[in-house]
Amino acid sequence: MAxxxxxLWEVFIxxxxxxxxxxxxxxxxxxxxxxxxxxxxxxxxxxxxxxxWVVPSAAITASDPDDKAEMFDPMADKIYRxxxxxxxxxxxxxx
Amino acid sequence: MTGHYGSPExxxxxxRLGDSALVLGQRLAEWCGHGPILEEDIxxxxxxxxxxxxxxxxxxxxxxxxxxxxxxxxxxxxxxxPEFRNATLAELPNGGVAxxxxxxxxYAVTIVRNLLFSAYQCELWRALSSSTDGELSGIAxxxxxxxxxHLRHAADWTIxxxxxxxxxxxxxxxxxxxxxxxxxxxxxxDPIEEAVAQHGIGVDCASLRxxxxxxxxxxxxxxxxxxxxxxxxxxxxxxxxHSEHLGYLLAEMHSTHRQYPGATW
Numbered sequence: 001m002a003x004x005x006x007x008l009w010e011v012f013i014x015x016x017x018x019x020x021x022x023x024x025x026x027x028x029x030x031x032x033x034x035x036x037x038x039x040x041x042x043x044x045x046x047x048x049x050x051x052x053w054v055v056p057s058a059a060i061t062a063s064d065p066d067d068k069a070e071m072f073d074p075m076a077d078k079i080y081r082x083x084x085x086x087x088x089x090x091x092x093x094x095x
Numbered sequence: 096m097t098g099h100y101g102s103p104e105x106x107x108x109x110x111r112l113g114d115s116a117l118v119l120g121q122r123l124a125e126w127c128g129h130g131p132i133l134e135e136d137i138x139x140x141x142x143x144x145x146x147x148x149x150x151x152x153x154x155x156x157x158x159x160x161x162x163x164x165x166x167x168x169x170x171x172x173x174x175x176x177p178e179f180r181n182a183t184l185a186e187l188p189n190g191g192v193a194x195x196x197x198x199x200x201x202y203a204v205t206i207v208r209n210l211l212f213s214a215y216q217c218e219l220w221r222a223l224s225s226s227t228d229g230e231l232s233g234i235a236x237x238x239x240x241x242x243x244x245h246l247r248h249a250a251d252w253t254i255x256x257x258x259x260x261x262x263x264x265x266x267x268x269x270x271x272x273x274x275x276x277x278x279x280x281x282x283x284x285d286p287i288e289e290a291v292a293q294h295g296i297g298v299d300c301a302s303l304r305x306x307x308x309x310x311x312x313x314x315x316x317x318x319x320x321x322x323x324x325x326x327x328x329x330x331x332x333x334x335x336x337h338s339e340h341l342g343y344l345l346a347e348m349h350s351t352h353r354q355y356p357g358a359t360w
Contacts (some may be wrong), residue, residue, distance in 0.1 A: 006132075027134050030255075037251065041138035 008057040009035040011042075013049035021053050029054075098290025099298075100228065106161045107180065108291045110170070111229070111333045112219075113153030114181035117171060118341070119212060120146030121348050125189055131202055139250060142209065145241040152234045172352035176342050183332035184212060184277040186341040192273040203266040206252040208274055213245035213338075214310040215281050218303040227295035239352070250314045257318025268320050275323040280330045282307070 005026040012021035024043050031037035045050070061072060068083040075081070098104045123143030136257070151167050165173075187208070189200030219338040220239035226232040256267040282304040291297030316324055320356025330338070351358065 003360055006207050028132065029134065034255075037248065038134040038138065045137070045141055059126070 006030050007064060009039075009054045010057050010060060011035075011039040012053040012055070013039075013043055014051040014053075017048050023050065024048070026057060032056075096288075098292075098294045100294070100296065101160050102290075104287045104290045105228070105293050105294075105296055107158050108297050109153050109157035109160070109285050111182075113150045113157060113170070114179050115185045115212075115333075116146040116153065117150035118179070118181040118344065119185035120144070120150060121210075121344055122185065122187075122189060124211075126200060126205065129200065132279040135209065136200075139205070142248065145238075145245065149234065149238045149241070152237075153231075154221060156230050156234070168352070170348050174339055178335065178347060179337065179341060179345070180333050180335060181337075181341075183330035183338055184208065184274065184280065184282050186332065186344055187274070187277065188340050191270065192277075198306070199241065201266060201270065201272065202252075203256055203263070203270040204274070206249055206256060207267060208250035209245060210253050210311060210314060211274060211278050213242050213249055214277075214307050214314075216242035217246055217310070218306045219298065219300075222298040222303060226297070246310070253314050253320070254318045257315070257320040267318065268355040271315070272323045276326055276328040277330050279325070279328075280333060283329070285334065348349055 008026055009029055010026050011024055013024045014021045027035065027036050027038050027042055032054055036052055039052045039054055043049070048078070082092075120143045123139050123146065126136065126139045127143075129138065130139055150171070154170040156169065158170055187204075189205050191201055191204050217239065219243055220235040221348040223235035224232050224239060226235065251269065256263040258264070282300050284300050288300055289299055292299045312322060332338070332341075
């Protein structure tokens with residue numbers, strides 16, 4: 001990273017209806033306080049949210065895209081792991 | 096008796112409030128696409144749009160009270176320099192008081208002006224939220240939340256610039272020294288403001304100065320900036336006597352309307 005470039009932050013926004021903060025993008029800012037302020041201007045200007053989290057992008061550990069085959073492909077044929085084989089009574093709502 | 100609801104003084108007062116918001120909103124819009132970084136570019140456009148939103152409500156209200164069929168667009172786009180009633184502070188170029196229009200903007204000037212103006216608007220809208228003019232009190236109640244955010248944004252940057260590097264400190268101090276004389280206009284009442292204040296429509300603007308001064312002083316202290324000495328200079332934009340800069344700003348703002356009169360989209 002160039003020395004004159006500000007650190008990158010990942011932005012998470014919780015919408016009015018939402019229970020969880022969802023990742024919505026990233027931005028450059030000099031520190032956490034400024035990152036929150038900029039996130040407000042960049043990511044909530046159309047009433048997207050009521051709460052903001054910012055996390056230094058450098059603090060995130062990601063899975064390696066090259067490991068995709070062994071990490072995720074084995075799950076493709078394990079349909080029995082999905083709870084789709086139950087018959088639900090009609091009285092049961094919101095499932 | 097003057098200054099009652101719907102009086103010419105009432106209309107004039109609304110034009111002053113609306114024009115200051117409109118002209119500063121237009122100034123801030125000049126940063127669109129030219130901000131120091133993408134995130135600030137968007138932030139400054141948001142603030143400018145907040146101000147233009149305030150102006151729309153105020154000018155619409157003024158036009159209705161006046162009863163001559165002038166709507167917000169008529170008032171914004173079909174008046175010339177002497178008819179504008181904004182405080183001079185709002186029209187000064189982004190590059191500084193003495194600069195030619197073509198000079199690039201100086202972010203310190205924009206930030207310090209926003210600090211001075213938004214701290215004033217915080218006091219103003221708080222006081223006007225109990226105006227006897229129900230429409231105006233409603234506009235004030237909505238706008239005070241916007242002004243508080245503008246103040247937070249400007250205060251944050253003023254501290255970063257003032258208490259930053261030697262270069263950023265010098266530019267912030269230079270901006271403050273240049274803009275300070277224009278703040279007196281905001282707090283010295285003329286007969287029109289006195290008349291509407293008597294009827295509870297407007298506010299005695301001198302009464303806003305202590306709260307404003309406390310707010311800006313606290314920021315300047317943290318920003319290690321020196322409060323300039325007061326001078327006898329007084330600007331008079333609200334009386335229609337403007338700096339040479341407003342004409343250029345209006346020429347640009349009016350250009351679409353002049354090419355396509357009555358255009359809507």
